[in-house]
Amino acid sequence: MSPMRRVLSLWFNDAGWLALAVLLALGALAAGVALMGFSGRYLAVSLLGGAALVPFGLQFIGTTRVGLRYAERVVSHEAIFRALADLRIWLFRGLAASAAGGLGFRRAGDALSRLVNDVDALDGLFLRIFVPGMSALMLTPILAWVLWREHALAELVLLPFLYIAFYLPLLAARAAGENAGKAGQAMSGLRSAALDALHGLREVKIFEAEGRMLAAVQSREAALLAAQRELVARGSALNARAFILAQAGILLAILLGFFGAPVGAIIAVMVLTTAFETVLGLPRAGLLYGQANAAATRVVQAAEAPPAVPDPATPAPMPSRNSIAFEHVSFRYGADRPWVFENLSLQVPQGARVAILGPSGAGKSTIAALLLKLVAPAGGQIRLGGTDVLQLPSEALRHRIAYLGQTTQLFADTIRNNLLLGDPNADDARLWEALEAAQMADVVRDLPEGLDAWVGEGGATLSGGQGRRLALARTLLMDAPILVLDEPCAGLDSATEQEFLKVLNNVTEGRTVLLILHRLTGVEQLDRIWRLTGGALISAAG
Amino acid sequence: MSARTKPWVKAEQKLGFRAARLSILLSLLPVLCGIVQAGCAAALLAGVLHLGPGVAMSVLYALGFIAAAGARAYLQMQVERQNFELGAAARRRLRGSVLAALLALGPAGLRGRHSADLAATAVDRVEAMDGFHARWIPATALAVLGPALVGLAALWADWRSGLTLLLAGLFVPFAMAVAGIGAGVAAKKQFLAMTRLQIRFLDRIRGISTIVLAGRAADEARALAEAARELRHRTMRVLRVAFLSSTALDLAAAAAMIIIVLRFSPVLHGHTALAPTALFMLLLVPEFFAPLRGFSAVYGDRMTVEAVADDFAALPEAPSAVPAADIRSVAAHGVTLAFEHVTYSWDPARPPVVENLSFKVGSGEMLLLTGASGAGKSTIMDLILGFLAPQSGKVTINGAEMDTLIPAARTKMLGWIGQRPMIFAGTIEENIRFARPAASETELADAIRHARLEELIASLPQGIKTPIGEGGFGVSGGQAQRIAIARAFLKNAPLLLLDEPTSHLDPAVERDVLESLKHLAAGRTVVLATHSTMAMDFAKTIGAKRLDLDALRYASWRGMMA
Structure with missing residues (x-):
């Protein structure tokens, strides 16, 4: 199935709403055509000296049209909100199940943000392409019938209508498809130039590179503007072409009058004015489709990517013990990348506290990624309680392990909801207990809203150290027998760090703990210390 | 919204209108062509009914129609390209000043700000300002000047119809103001709600690995769906009112059309000389309302500004330059x-x-x-x-x-x-x-x-x-x-x-x-x-x-x- 078809198929759930929206749009359009047609007939007949009785009908159709348009707006927005939610939730589920679930490891936050932009690009699909396109399609036979009644030759004026409504959009879509790649590339060039300038601000200042960096950003910007300018030029040329054709159709209709159908000519002119008004936007919508198509391809690819480490067809039962063993494990991130380790072995008995040190x-x-099955080893085995983790279902495996990653990930939500991610059933007492352990309780107590205080996007309202402690509290809440903490104290000042590590000695009683650190402070109570260097583990004192 | 946001938007708007002056004048030319086209088409149709010019004159009118249509297509194309340049120039200006300020400020001045977020301001938020300069500003000016131009033409041809059109035109902003101080506020609310959902979605997608590893993906998907559903209910309640303002526009257009038809009906039987005028008026109605529709179509671009203005206004100001007076230099070798x-x-x-x-x-x-x-x-x-x-x-x-x-x-x-x-x-x-x-x-x-x-x-x-x-x-x-x-x-x-x-x-x-x-x-x-x-x-x-x-x-x- 093509990516676009896949996206459209998501809308089947809301097919009723979508169909209603299209029908109402068509009704409003038909009423508009009728309004203009009847006005034209009334006028023409009166002018020719006949008596025509339409005013009442005119008012009725006018009111109907206004009502239908209102209903169309309401229903189509209801439909689009449903469709938007469906698309997003489908993407979320897809990403969660696919390789992207582990993307946090590769710091691919930006790639994910770009994906979200692609979803936004798909939003216009329904309101700006689907509804007007479908109504144009359904309007065609109505128009043909109205014109046929007036004069057989009047069918000729349908030709420009068909050309504008159906052929030009196709041309536009094709052109936009070519352009989308160029503009996308220019955009990511601009983004990385701006990121380089701001991320490396220290170096930029010290090497007096302000002017150079600004010039680099501006040259990328110029490339982006050039790509966009090309698209605008194409779009405006298409628009001009459609407009000229529409005017030719109207002129054709007028000329019809000279061939003995004066009333028909006036009606045709009036009707076409409205009909063209609705389809003149379609060629431009074609451009939009071309861009949306590129976005759909990326979104579908990401959402339906297979997981990096697939679950076994017949998973082994979860082992009862919680010891961890790495046996002769080799791993690298790609066939062309250097080995991260070759033949690495590590034993963590159940209930032991082990630290892995290294730069x-x-x-x-x-x-940690190997243990959590986010990546698979190239050689060797990783065992949990004696069973190879590749034979275990990922979900059950991850339930055994409470993991705190190197980067703090907080959500734009309340402190309470951020904590509940660790254990949805925890009561307030448990939340405070975890906050105490993570040396964060005092900070939260001082906030006016306490547990219900809002944590900004990415934890923006908290300092780096506070955010880290909140994430720690969340990890401690997870009631898992194995605890894997990757640089838990990054960003904490040394006093808080020592306090936390002391508390950790108490709260993890009986759990298997794997601490990943770049140095020791001396307060950790550890059973074993390994030093990872040059792809090998060397036992240190412990 | 910070105290600096409003003045920032105002200043942007002023700059935008000043830059757009020529472009706005240019955009009136296609409207003028439209009036000429309507006149020619009306005369031709009268000719069809044997109430207007003869065949020879009709040929002239047909040529006039073609010339006006051609000129309009060409001018409209130029207007679109010109408007793109407005947006491009504004983006260049904004991006240049944002980056120059950040670069001048240096790392210490930006302490505590994430460089990715600052880059998003310099890249994405500047892009988001495009619609405001390239579409909203020209459309706003045209929504006032375009109908005024068409209305004047109508007044000149038949003052009663002209007055009808102008009154109908005035009814639109009036109705919009009544249907809600609502309309604006409602649209703003809808926009903010949409933005909030989008932010939440982006936030959860960014942190998806944390959610997956905590085994909460299914719960979070349900929560997202629930949030979207609730947002839809709330937004639709607001939108049902907000759409009344667009309905006011439809209503005004339909009413103007019907009143003009009725206005001519009694006259027509006796005064066939009025026929071209009547047809002209009828053809002017869509021309009159088109710029108003164009304006309501770009409302979202104005809303987008509200969403990003805070980030621009919150950018730290660049430090003032060192006073020139006591600047000195020292030997560059052997530094103490x-x-x-x-x-x-x-x-x-x-x-x-x-x-x-x-x-x-x-x-x-x-x-x-x-x-x-x-x-x-x-x-x-x-x-x-x-x-x-x-x-x-x-x-x-x-x-x-x-x-x-x-x-x-x-x-x-x-x-x-x-x-x-x-x-x-x-x-x-x-x-x-x-x-x-x-x-x-x-x-x-x-x-x-x-x-x-x-x-x-x-x-x-x-x-x-x-x-x-x-x-x-x-x-x-x-x-x-x-x-x-x-x-x-x-x-x-x-x-x-x-x-x-x-x-x-x-x-x-x-x-x-x-x-x-x-x-x-x-x-x-x-x-x-x-x-x-x-x-x-x-x-x-x-x-x-x-x-x-x-x-x-x-x-x-x-x-x-x-």
Whole structure:
């Protein structure tokens, strides 16, 4: 199935609403055509000296049209809100099930944001393409019938209508498809130039590169504007073409009058004015379709990507023990990338506390990724309680392990809801207990709204250290027998760090703990310390 | 919404209208063509009914119709392109000023702001301003001037119909205001609600791995669906009212049409001479309302501004330039650095990070700066770099106070290597030359040799032209640090600041990097801030003086207690 068809098929749930919206749009359009047609007839007949009795009908149709348009707006928005929600939730479920579930490891936040932009680009699909396109399609036979009644030759004026409504949009879609890649590339070039300039602001200042960086951003911007300008030029040329054709149709209708159908000519002119008004936007909608098509391709690809580590067809039963063993594990992120480890072995007995030390980039976090089945080893085995994790269902495996990643991920929600992600059934007492353990209770108590205080987007209302402690509290709430903490104290000042590590010694009693750190503070109570260096684990004191 | 948002939007609007003046005048020409076209079409139709001009004249009118239609198509195309240029110029201006301000402000001024968020302002939020300048401003002007022009033509041809049109036109904003002070407020609410849902969705997608690993994906999907449903209910309640204002427009158009038809009906039987006028009026009705429809179609563009204006208004203002009067320059060789009773506090409510600090590093000497994290090492570095100005006391270079130096001259004297050097998207050569693009080949080769990068470069198939940074070959922490060292060699500044240069490195790599730093330090004045025992030992072998910030703090605390 083509990506666009896949996206459209999501709307089947709301087919009733969508159909109603299209029908109302058509009704409003037909009423508009009738209004103009009857006005024209009334006028023409009166002018020719006949007596015509339409005023009442005119008022009726006018009112109907206004009512129908109102109903169309309400219903089509109801439909579009439903369709939008469906599309987003489908994408969310898809990403959760696919490889992207583990994307946090690769810091692909930006790639995900871009995906969300693609979803936004699909929003226009329904209101701006689907509804007017469908109504144009259904209006065609009505128009043909009205014109046929007036004069057989009047059918000729349908030709420009068909050309504008159906052929030009096709041309536009094709042109936009070519342009979309160019504009997208220019956009990501601009984004990375701006990010480079701001992310490397220190270097930029020290090497006096302000002017150079600004110039780099501006040259990317110029490329983007050029791509957009090209699209606007195409769109405006298409518009001009459609407009000229529409005017030719109207002139054709007038000429019809000279061939012995004066009333028909006036009616045709009036009707066409309205009909063209609705289809003149379609060629431009075609451009939009071309762009949406590119977006749909990316969205469907991401949502339906297979998981990086598929679940076994017949999973092994979950082991009862919680020991962890890495046996001769080799891993690299791609066939052309260097090995992160080769032949790595590690034993963590049930209930043991083990630390893995090493500088950043040594592959400490990859050990966690392997254990959580976010990536699969190239060789060797990882065992939980003696069973190879590849034989276990991912969901059940991850329920065993409470994991705190290296980057703090908080949600734009209340503190309470951020914590409940760890355990949806926790009561306030448990939440406070976790906050105490994470050295965060005092901070929350000082907030006027307490647990219901709002955490901004990405934890924006909290300091880095506070955000980290909140994430820690959330991890502690997860009632899992295994705890994997990746740099839990990053961003904490040394006093808080020591306090937290002391508390950790108490609250994790009986759990298997894997601490990933770049250095020790001395207060950790550990059974074993490993140092990861050059892709190998070396036992340190412990 | 901050207090600075409203004035910002107002200023943008003023700028936009001023820039659009010519474009707005240009956009009236197609309206004029439309009036001519309606006139020609009316005359032709009258001819069809044998009530107007003869066949010869009809040919002329037909030609007039074709000419007006052609001119209109062409002009409309130009208007669209012109409007695009309006948006493009506004985006160029906004992006340029945002980036220039951020670049001038420097890293210390942006502390606590995420660089990705600032980049989003410079890229995406500037893009979002396009609709305001390219569409909303021209459409707003046209919504007033277009109907006025058509209305005047109608008044001239038949004052009663003209008056009908103008009254119907005036009814539209009036009805909009009644149907809600509502309409605007409602649309704004709907827009904000949509934005909030989009933010929530983006937020959850960004954190999806956390949700998946907590085993809560299904719950969160349900919660998202519930939030969307609730939003739909709330929004639709508002929209049902808001759409009444669009209905007012439809109603006005339909009413004008019917009144004009009825107005002519009694006259027509006796006065066939009025026929072309009647037809003309009828054809003018859609022309009259088209700009008004165009205006209501771009309402969303105005709303978008409300959504992004806060971020623009909240950008910190660029610092004012140094007063020209007391600027001086100092000899750029053999630098002596001194702090004299320097105090700096990030937050007046809290004790200063650096308090009454004095020290001196002579030319060619090294100062080792130690202390726990948060003791003020980075603040001291930023004070030397000029990113921060002391609240009291003086930072001097060769006796001259920092802020009396020409910024460019000051920067020339400073070399700096941090914890994680920035690797820009570009080749290895471009990344090294970043320090001094005009450096000669020999200088570049020397820098590479001193930084011990030759081996890495030789191992890469594309050598020095290998792309690194985002999307390129991933360099390790040690390799990145060597590139930073090569940059420092290339810049060849007499004062070198090393801020935890080895804290992220493996012990083996650290030893190597320190060896290269030793070369770099020779003959320069150096300040080294570090945690690492290996780096401290290295500093001792060079004969560095040591300043322990923890001990200093302890001493001053004891002094206070005594």
